[in-house]
């Protein structure tokens with residue numbers, strides 16, 4: 617039995633130095649019992665949150681660890697406050713999502729019923745189809761899914777260890793967590809790096825398949841304006857331009873009532889070519905295209921770089937189950953049978969992957 621197994625869930629170990637200096641390290645250990653299975657999920661994006669909800673409903677003890685400051689991963693919202701021009705609320709990752717799969721539709725119907733999401737418009741994709749977004753913000757959907765889960769934010773996992781029939785996870789801040797089952801949902805290059813740092817070797821055909829997965833980058837610019845933009849209702853436009861792919865008015869979307877908040881998404885080509893360009897120049901370049909949709913002055917801005925915004929290629933299956941060294945499942949938007957016809961619509965894929973991973977685990981541990 618390892619030291620961790622002697623601890624109650626959430627116990628804190630205070631390690632005193634021999635010379636009685638102040639505490640040098642605080643270590644949390646999640647223990648497991650024979651009666652209750654436990655699952656650690658790396659990544660609090662939509663795939664991790666959906667899998668976590670499914671498993672917890674079936675009595676499995678779920679802990680989610682995410683390096684981000686907020687829950688949701690690429691389902692992201694940020695605020696910019698300005699004394700004179702109020703608070704702008706920006707969805708700056710996923711903008712909206714659509715539904716094709718009946719399984720996902722059931723979740724979406726519940727979120728609609730609970731007032732967490734709304735139909736933004738039917739006019740945002742090439743085909744007429746409901747496009748949903750969070751009523752308050754897209755991150756709010758992630759917060760809703762996280763509300764009953766044990767979530768640890770600003771918790772970057774740096775090592776995973778399989779020993780004594782369970783996974784032990786080490787975080788950057790020196791905390792430790794333990795469980796029987798592990799689900800990994802970060803973008804594939806980040807998961808591969810973590811496995812390598814942990815000296816966990818994948819079978820080479822699987823490793824090389826994972827290494828072939830690639831992503832498009834995206835640079836997002838958040839603009840706080842002095843007055844309402846000229847972007848036509850419902851407030852989101854796809855552009856056919858070399859540099860700018862998408863422009864959205866969060867005020868018209870209904871999530872930024874107090875501030876005129878506009879989100880810009882650059883194209884993969886522009887993002888690639890300007891990745892190291894300084895923020896002010898990125899904004900200047902994108903404003904050349906965006907300005908005709910703004911009709912107002914920019915009072916503040918922020919730039920966010922998404923290295924892994926959308927999968928360019930997919931893994932070909934809904935999840936990746938591994939039995940060695942212990943039970944480990946990889947999930948996320950890359951785990952899909954085929955790429956989206958519409959390259960920007962991947963949230964449903966991430967959700968379906970999380971659901972499939974959850975189902976697989978439930979059957980496996982029955």
Ligand SMILES: Cc1cc2nc3c(=O)[nH]c(=O)nc-3n(C[C@H](O)[C@H](O)[C@H](O)COP(=O)(O)OP(=O)(O)OC[C@H]3O[C@@H](n4cnc5c(N)ncnc54)[C@H](O)[C@@H]3O)c2cc1C
Nearest residue numbers: 659661662663683689690710711773802948949961962963
């Ligand atoms: C700019 C942009 C626009 C988009 N627009 C749309 C859209 O309009 N419609 C749509 O359907 N989709 C859209 N998408 C895609 C959609 O957001 C994603 O497909 C989906 O959110 C992915 O979810 P996920 O759970 O697979 O991954 P993520 O949301 O990326 O979750 C992975 C999580 O892992 C965490 N993590 C990584 N490494 C570690 C570590 N070592 N320790 C702890 N945590 C770690 C990360 O912090 C992250 O939260 C967009 C994405 C971007 C970036």
